[in-house]
Amino acid sequence: xxxxxxxxxxxxxxxxxxxxxxxxxxxxxxxxxxxxxxxxxxxxxxxxxxxxxxxxxxxxxxxxxxxxxxxxxxxxxxxxxxxxxxxxxxxxxxxxxxxxxxxxxxxxxxxxxxxxxxxxxxxxxxxxxxxxxxxxxxxxxxxxxxxxxxxxxxxxxxxxxxxxxxxxxxxxxxxxxxxxxxxxxxxxxxxxxxxxxxxxxxxxxxxxxxxxxxxxxxxxxxxxxxxxxxxxxxxxxxxxxxxxxxxxxxxxxxxxxxxxxxxxxxxxxxxxxxxxxxxxxxxxxxxxxxxxxxxxxxxxxxxxxxxxxxxxxxxxxxxxxxxxxxxxxxxxxxxxxxxxxxxxxx
Amino acid sequence: xxxxxxxxxxxxxxxxxxxxxxxxxxxxxxxxxxxxxxxxxxxxxxxxxxxxxxxxxxxxxxxxxxxxxxxxxxxxxxxxxxxxxxxxxxxxxxxxxxxxxxxxxxxxxxxxxxxxxxxxxxxxxxxxxxxxxxxxxxxxxxxxxxxxxxxxxxxxxxxxxxxxxxxxxxxxxxxxxxxxxxxxxxxxxxxxxxxxxxxxxxxxxxxxxxxxxxxxxxxxxxxxxxxxxxxxxxxxxxxxxxxxxxxxxxxxxxxxxxxxxxxxxxxxxxxxxxxxxxxxxxxxxxxxxxxxxxxxxxxxxxxxxxxxxxxxxxxxxxxxxxxxxxxxxxxxxxxxxxxxxxxxxx
Numbered sequence: 158x159x160x161x162x163x164x165x166x167x168x169x170x171x172x173x174x175x176x177x178x179x180x181x182x183x184x185x186x187x188x189x190x191x192x193x194x195x196x197x198x199x200x201x202x203x204x205x206x207x208x209x210x211x212x213x214x215x216x217x218x219x220x221x222x223x224x225x226x227x228x229x230x231x232x233x234x235x236x237x238x239x240x241x242x243x244x245x246x247x248x249x250x251x252x253x254x255x256x257x258x259x260x261x262x263x264x265x266x267x268x269x270x271x272x273x274x275x276x277x278x279x280x281x282x283x284x285x286x287x288x289x290x291x292x293x294x295x296x297x298x299x300x301x302x303x304x305x306x307x308x309x310x311x312x313x314x315x316x317x318x319x320x321x322x323x324x325x326x327x328x329x330x331x332x333x334x335x336x337x338x339x340x341x342x343x344x345x346x347x348x349x350x351x352x353x354x355x356x357x358x359x360x361x362x363x364x365x366x367x368x369x370x371x372x373x374x375x376x377x378x379x380x381x382x383x384x385x386x387x388x389x390x391x392x393x394x395x396x397x398x399x400x401x402x403x404x405x406x407x408x409x410x411x412x413x414x415x416x417x418x419x420x421x422x423x424x425x426x427x428x429x430x431x432x433x434x435x436x437x438x439x440x441x442x443x444x445x446x447x448x449x450x451x452x453x454x455x456x457x458x459x460x461x462x463x464x465x466x467x468x469x470x471x472x473x474x475x476x477x478x479x480x481x482x483x484x485x486x487x488x489x490x491x492x493x494x495x496x497x498x499x500x501x502x503x
Numbered sequence: 504x505x506x507x508x509x510x511x512x513x514x515x516x517x518x519x520x521x522x523x524x525x526x527x528x529x530x531x532x533x534x535x536x537x538x539x540x541x542x543x544x545x546x547x548x549x550x551x552x553x554x555x556x557x558x559x560x561x562x563x564x565x566x567x568x569x570x571x572x573x574x575x576x577x578x579x580x581x582x583x584x585x586x587x588x589x590x591x592x593x594x595x596x597x598x599x600x601x602x603x604x605x606x607x608x609x610x611x612x613x614x615x616x617x618x619x620x621x622x623x624x625x626x627x628x629x630x631x632x633x634x635x636x637x638x639x640x641x642x643x644x645x646x647x648x649x650x651x652x653x654x655x656x657x658x659x660x661x662x663x664x665x666x667x668x669x670x671x672x673x674x675x676x677x678x679x680x681x682x683x684x685x686x687x688x689x690x691x692x693x694x695x696x697x698x699x700x701x702x703x704x705x706x707x708x709x710x711x712x713x714x715x716x717x718x719x720x721x722x723x724x725x726x727x728x729x730x731x732x733x734x735x736x737x738x739x740x741x742x743x744x745x746x747x748x749x750x751x752x753x754x755x756x757x758x759x760x761x762x763x764x765x766x767x768x769x770x771x772x773x774x775x776x777x778x779x780x781x782x783x784x785x786x787x788x789x790x791x792x793x794x795x796x797x798x799x800x801x802x803x804x805x806x807x808x809x810x811x812x813x814x815x816x817x818x819x820x821x822x823x824x825x826x827x828x829x830x831x832x833x834x835x836x837x838x839x840x841x842x843x844x845x846x847x848x849x
Contacts, residue, residue: 186723188722188725193722194722197715197718197719197722201715204711289576289578290576293545293546293576296545296546299546299548299551300546300547300548300551300764302548302763302764303743303764303767304763304764304766304767311747314747315747392711395711395714396710396711396714396740396743397743398710398736398739398740398743398764399710400546400547400709400710400736401545401546401547401576401577402546402577402578402708402709403709403710403711405577405578405709443715444715444719447704447715447716447719447720447723448719448722448723450723455673
């Protein structure tokens, strides 16, 4: 049997952590395992998943995008306003418009970071505030209410693709999964996708190999913005009422999903399948803690923080141990199994 | 209604002769008074409505001065309010109408403004110590909010059952005061003995957090019959969550909400009753108080009686909810049901 690759092992470990979390809460919370749990978690994850996937592109290139929460809020609001003014827009066009708006905001980040070689954490910290303030200014402080939207918008978030024994698989969940699959194929199978890894893993080598560093980083930010725009549309569809705080602090949740999902925060390695599991794990923990009588409301966020740290530590520990064991078993001349962030170094 | 009568009686009893002898002060229209309406933050409907009320009074009085509506973004509320207040004073504005979100931290800025000749009139949320403010235009008596919420719960659950509270943030002073007032009301009267408060959760005044918390409440408490949300963001998110999941037959939603956002849920039975005071009226009354003070028609002193346009006659009294400070009590509460919600939503 051929040994599993490091990233595949990582995914397996993450899945195991996810399963352990479910088992743990199932012993703590009465009536925990039922169809509703799946419905709750899947729809809730679906909204943030595109943001996390976009964030993964950026993190892979050794950058970070802190402005995604503001982009989600701005596009949700702008899309809602647009639909209020033009209720007859063709439904298929609307998510594309949201993505285009998000992509434009992402391009601002990408331009500043790649063109002037500014640190992305500072640039996006700035645009986080700027995008949110622009939203407050343009909206004049008014909210979007569900009554102003055409009926298909809230209906989309409720529409089931499949329904079986109470388990509902909604179209928006499939849409989010499609984003993950497309992103996975692009990153793992295409030349353009591998460039994101190359730039993050070793920029000098990537430049030497003829990869345009600036263009690659720019692209990552545009993708992140566009996917945040898509999430803005999903947010509008699911929650209907948009205030100017929509998407507040989603930068933390998306970075959390990316890091828990095993993407190296220093760039160069990771997989969006891991991001999918990471986002699910965080949402699962957050939702379950509300139902866990042992943890008071005031401790929930701290416990969530501990569990995120724990999940990351456990994940790193198990991965290292498994790889070491495998290295012992394999031939002496085999490639050194681990830099812990090991995959995809050229 | 009851409350207005009570306070009128109280005024008659305590300040008897002067209140009757002194004619109510009226506003002399057409004088130039520069006003700033400063909400806690921009972006939610109630403050927008208060702005509408202020604009109405502004037009009615033919004030050639400027009415500026400006506020901080939600995440920068405290520092932003202090900054805007300081700027308004240094620009020589005559009145700042403030819904204080900065606790006593705003006192130095408010005192400096008063010294510079800018009057600070609070509305919606006062300066706790009363220092630096001319007076507070109170929406309703906080103790009465507790009784109104207890009564709505009693009526919706037919006097018996489990309910939970969905609040804004754990440190929101007015939310906590209202929840405490409700608990006091429940304990004070034997008729509420069948109502059991099983949980209190916090939705951070964000749609998506409130939505997910409401669903988690339902999952955690199988016998839950009512979610009481004393926040305009929480109540509409909870109502949408119950409607989306087809739970409205089992779990009702009530609390404090804005008619325009709640109308569909009240008509379809998800939120059969909720309450609010009119923020339009509150903005209108606060504007009148500011205008009367700035034009010298009244002073910020106990027992002063004045007329506020279409809303009638009010008297300045000592604020019984604070150790120090004056207030004008607006009242009354309106409880919205399927009968009156549509008219109010216009």
